[in-house]
Amino acid sequence: MGMGKLSVRELMAKRAAQEVKDGMIVNLGIGIPSLIPNFLPENIRVMFHAENGVLGIGPTPEKGQEDENLCNAAGLPVTIIPGASYFDSSLAFGIIRKGLLDLTVLGALQVSEKGDLANWIVPGKRVPGIGGAMDLAQKSKKVIVLMNHCSKDGEPKILDNCTFPLTSKACVDLIITEMAVIRVNKETKKLHLIEVLAPYSVEEVIEKTGAPLVIEGDILVYEGV
């Protein structure tokens, strides 16, 4: 790390990594969230959890060092850190359902201003399935959605109401995209713009967001450096 310019995906992961604090138990979704460990300070101790039965996931193994029986929930090879444990799927979800996860970072198709999450089906087109997302979204202490601000067709993914079937209602606490960091106020059911990511402007974020944004005071610009 620290070499050259970050890709957009890396910039998003680096911003999300700021939300990971020392001592947390954290579950990361597939895709961009899986890049987060690359941007954590070395002095913090985090136990990464995987739904298939590992607590204490370490870095990706070197090429040639992969173990086909040591993978994350996406089926990708991982390593473990000292203090790690293996267990079955029931226990993996027992940890989630009991509320022991401090943080989960998920991808999404749509998020509403109430914090509703849709990430399991694009009706008639694509069916990723529910997987562990319903358990994770409903039971984690904090839920962050890390996703592109708009769909591939340019449609806003942050909306006043989701149009796709929901995974879980009123569960999202924070939305991080390539354009902005947005907090969901679950009491007022309003979205608060916290930061914009360089090179985007507040105006561009407002234009690409399908729900009103509360803007208070100066909005920080995150440069990723």
Next chain:
Amino acid sequence: MNEFGKIISLENALSYFHDEMTLMFGGFGGIGNPPTLIKGILEKGIKNLTLIGNDAGFPNIGIGQLVTANQAKKMITTHIGSNPNAGRQMTEGTLEVEFNPQGTFIERIRAAGVGLGGVLIDVGIDSVIDVDKQRVTVAQKEYLVETPLTADVAIVYAQKADQFGNLIFDKSARNSNPFVAMAGKITIAEVEEIVPLGELNPEEIIVPGAFVHYIVKTEGVNWKWAWEN
């Protein structure tokens, strides 16, 4: 060295599979799917299967191969995103898919495995998975009654078995396998190694042999993993 009569040939094991059956399988994203039994079912051309398992694998990995070959008519599962063939068949109407939250799914299997009439879970209440499910209120909190899931035959993949069928697993290949092994009307364990009685440390046994009816020696994984190449 087969005093319980549980160690059988692949050919014998395949006699338990037939068209229209319910088949539960252990594994998660292909890892922990029993490769030799799946290859046998594939080659025998068993069709109209109702598959019960965590996910639809990948198109050419694990259980995904049976979906790709159109041998399943229904899946009771949690996730099919890693196998686009499953999503396509679902959209076209040739594959019925019942989705469960992943944690709920394994508890339904566990319930069957340990003889429970169901489990009370609040995950997914008032959501798309909450269709015609019975509700109960316990201590002022509302739960869905999630019913047990069993199958005609359950197939699992384990690292080692002794001849009684005591099983141990390897790292994250354990996943759903222990409870799938417990939930079948008939359980067939495909294993990497069969060891003499007494060789497994009783403290490390994950599934007691009481749950396991038959044991088959594996021929090993016969697919390339998604991350290879």
